[in-house]
Amino acid sequence: MAVELIDDTLKRPEAGYETLVAVDGPEEDPLGYTCFGRTPMTEQTWDLYWIAVDPATQGRGVGKQLLAAFEELSKHRTGSGTIVRVETSSQEEYDGTVAFYLRNDYTTVGRITGFYRHDDDLLILSKRLT
Numbered sequence: 001m002a003v004e005l006i007d008d009t010l011k012r013p014e015a016g017y018e019t020l021v022a023v024d025g026p027e028e029d030p031l032g033y034t035c036f037g038r039t040p041m042t043e044q045t046w047d048l049y050w051i052a053v054d055p056a057t058q059g060r061g062v063g064k065q066l067l068a069a070f071e072e073l074s075k076h077r078t079g080s081g082t083i084v085r086v087e088t089s090s091q092e093e094y095d096g097t098v099a100f101y102l103r104n105d106y107t108t109v110g111r112i113t114g115f116y117r118h119d120d121d122l123l124i125l126s127k128r129l130t
């Protein structure tokens with residue numbers, strides 16, 4: 001799914017997906033990436049669709065840098081007051097992901113019980129960029 005999104009970004013710019021890729025240097029393999037886009041029908045809201053860091057590189061600040069780069073870009077485009085929306089799963093395996101967002105000043109603003117499966121809720125996190 002992640003590769004499909006990146007392919008879409010490159011092949012169909014009109015789809016509205018953008019990506020940022022973290023690398024150590026031009027010849028190096030990617031360390032991580034993030035995929036995002038403007039939220040349709042909103043004035044200054046963005047969806048962060050994916051952020052992923054190579055497991056061998058996790059915990060070294062790459063995710064934080066990717067998130068900061070995305071936030072800087074989105075705020076540059078839509079100004080102070082820009083809102084970011086992130087969706088994730090309530091399953092235990094995503095606890096670290098949720099902790100990552102909370103650590104980066106995101107707030108849990110919504111939950112739909114049983115959204116993905118009867119024991120797997122949708123969590124919505126958000127941050128206003130000032």
Ligand SMILES: CC(C)(COP(=O)(O)OP(=O)(O)OC[C@H]1O[C@@H](n2cnc3c(N)ncnc32)[C@H](O)[C@@H]1OP(=O)(O)O)[C@@H](O)C(=O)NCCC(=O)NCCS
Nearest residue numbers: 050051052053058059060061062063064096097099100103
């Ligand atoms: C979530 C993810 C992108 C974080 O990237 P990362 O490079 O490992 O995170 P960082 O090293 O930049 O951490 C930034 C901060 O978040 C905290 N954090 C990151 N992962 C955490 C975890 N699993 N548990 C608790 N805190 C965590 C770090 O402690 C750090 O805090 P600090 O600012 O006090 O130093 C990465 O773990 C990942 O790719 N996970 C799998 C894919 C995924 O779940 N993506 C999100 C759904 S789209």
